[in-house]
Amino acid sequence: MPTSDDTPAYAGPARSDEPTARCARCGAVAAVNTTSMGPNPGGTTRVDEKHAVFIAVCSACGKGTVAVEYGTWFVYQNSGFSWHRTATRMYWPIGAQAMPISEGVKIPDDVLKFWHEAGLCFSVQAYHSAAVMLRNVMAAIANDVGGSDVVAERHLDGKLKKLAAAKPQTGFYLQHMEALKAIGNAGAHPEDWPEVSKSNAETAVMVARYLIEVLYEQPQRIEANLLRRNQKN
Ligand SMILES: [Zn+2]
Numbered sequence: 125m126p127t128s129d130d131t132p133a134y135a136g137p138a139r140s141d142e143p144t145a146r147c148a149r150c151g152a153v154a155a156v157n158t159t160s161m162g163p164n165p166g167g168t169t170r171v172d173e174k175h176a177v178f179i180a181v182c183s184a185c186g187k188g189t190v191a192v193e194y195g196t197w198f199v200y201q202n203s204g205f206s207w208h209r210t211a212t213r214m215y216w217p218i219g220a221q222a223m224p225i226s227e228g229v230k231i232p233d234d235v236l237k238f239w240h241e242a243g244l245c246f247s248v249q250a251y252h253s254a255a256v257m258l259r260n261v262m263a264a265i266a267n268d269v270g271g272s273d274v275v276a277e278r279h280l281d282g283k284l285k286k287l288a289a290a291k292p293q294t295g296f297y298l299q300h301m302e303a304l305k306a307i308g309n310a311g312a313h314p315e316d317w318p319e320v321s322k323s324n325a326e327t328a329v330m331v332a333r334y335l336i337e338v339l340y341e342q343p344q345r346i347e348a349n350l351l352r353r354n355q356k357n
Pocket residue numbers: 147148149150151152182183184185186187
């Protein structure tokens with residue numbers, strides 16, 4: 125939720141001290157209700173002195189993400205515990221934390237949708253399904269970067285050819301794009317390809333994450349923080 129002073133809502137993975145999060149299940153940035161697995165303050169459940177666990181329920185889709193937090197429980201005499209968070213780790217589904225995309229970066233909805241689905245597939249060890257979703261991420265990136273000619277191409281092979289022709293700078297990443305195309309084909313056509321292993325899928329997640337970094341995050345960071353020489357009077 126945007127706050128009154130126009131500070132953008134927190135858009136990272138759920139944490140116990142933020143009222144919003146990017147949902148690992150639907151991809152929306154939305155208010156979260158933190159619920160504990162027992163009665164205690166702050167919606168977190170005490171595991172031991174250094175750990176807490178909570179369920180962040182997304183107000184957009186109504187589904188929950190489980191997270192383990194590291195921090196310190198302060199004990200008050202006769203008045204229970206107070207939780208001070210230092211880090212949030214170990215999410216389920218794993219898509220919640222799989223190399224989260226920087227806050228405030230504009231990524232096309234289709235790219236984000238398939239990226240989240242890939243994370244969900246990976247978190248339940250559905251590596252062939254994750255491979256297909258990462259191929260969809262690649263196709264969505266090609267459509268967005270390449271424009272109408274690329275969108276008009278039905279097959280990813282054709283999309284990548286048109287993309288490289290229209291935007292020669294994407295040629296640097298052709299090897300990465302081809303790798304995602306290949307693993308996606310392996311996920312969808314097991315009769316023609318070897319099995320997609322966990323490490324194949326892990327590599328593909330990293331490759332897709334890298335493409336999101338170089339094609340969206342870095343250019344937007346540079347644009348937002350570019351220094352220009354002062355005007356001479
Ligand atoms: Zn959601």
